Amino acid sequence: MTRKRKSIHGQWSSRWVFVLAATGSAVGLGNIWRFPYMTGTNGGGAFVCVYILCVLLVAIPIMMAEIMLGRRGRQSPINTMQALAEEESLSSAWRYLGWMGVVAGFMILSFYSVVAGWTIDYIIRAGSGIFTISSDIEIAGYFDALLASPERLLVIHTIFMALTVIVVSMGVRSGLERAVKFMMPALFILLIIMVGYAMSTTGFSRGLSYMFYPDFSKISAAGVLAAMGQAFFSLSLGMGAIMMYGSYLPEKASIAKTTFMIAAADTLVAILAGVAIFPLVFAYGLEPDKGPGLIFITLPIAFGKMPYGEFFGTLFFILLLFAAWTSSISLLEPAVAWLVENRGMRRPRASALAGLIAWILGIGSLLSFNRWADYKLFGKTWFDMMDYLTSNIMLPLGGLLLAIFAAWLMKRQSCVDELGMGDGIAYKCWYFTVRYIAPVGVLIIFLQAIGIF
């Protein structure tokens, strides 16, 4: 038996707070902005089907592994990987897996903050009542006009990054905990209201069949990769965010139960967002494959038409901003914890420095919609590239390596001890999935995407 470590950054006050915080990390723009538009650009129902399979067979087992490693290491992902590798007499090069996560975190946060900035702009617009008096075409035009203005994008990107830095600099207990406690339930309720509205529109049945009727001829190998990437992105996996949060988890809490709760809540929110949005797309004669602007065009049209739309619209974008906020703090936390542990920095300084790096990277993303729109690599702008590299490559690769570390290299007894669910059938199921199914699944999808399989 190894001695139990303690985190120098503190601990969640209970298992519930961990569930809330991890759900706060998971539920964000990924569910409400990215999931519907990815579904729309990758073949509808077939994408949703592959996505759910990836969550069940790949993401959930890897999430348990990631939380387990985090709780055992109790440090930033870089130091955790190093410490666990030493403990298991493995190469200390495993710490580079932690590094890849930190880099992925910066890359994701850089474009995440730009999109979160859009929600700030939309809070103000919805509050001004402009959607009520605008035509559908005008509403679509607002989004294009926002993207065309680098100055406006810079202001809102800066505001969002500052919000993130502020919460992270306050630390685990006072910062992160407080932010998530009531936002999640509120967002949930509002989504249900939106689904209720979608049910009253003429597009409801078409929207539902678009989302749930899988036509596998509509999904390509790239679409399957995108579905897996979406599962990693949405559950915050493969880059150390969940590992970091796991490092604050109290000793006794059950990792399996908490993982299922987080994954269920995350998937439910994504599905609800889809059920709220696709009926509107069809009711208003829009195209589902509009790309990143999907919710910023469909929802404002709906808010413009529905009773009390001004109120609901403003509230919706406020809640979306909060959902993005509780996710963005988890993107920054691993880097900040490392700066505190290894560079002896104080939290506020470390947060500001890490935030600055992500902010600078983000400028590339906001320029991709205007001045740099024509600079492309493999047909992708900077924004697309950051998104693609992280979601479709770095996160699944990180998850694959974590699965290999936990299920192939760590001593079986170490896993049994740390998961604390005994050595029965539940444990064996997890072990089998994380050892065989998840890694093989990720590999096949990778190989298939590059045309080898």
Ligand code: PHE
């Ligand atoms: N899961 C978050 C979302 O869905 C994004 C995220 C990805 C957060 C990776 C942390 C790590 O919005």
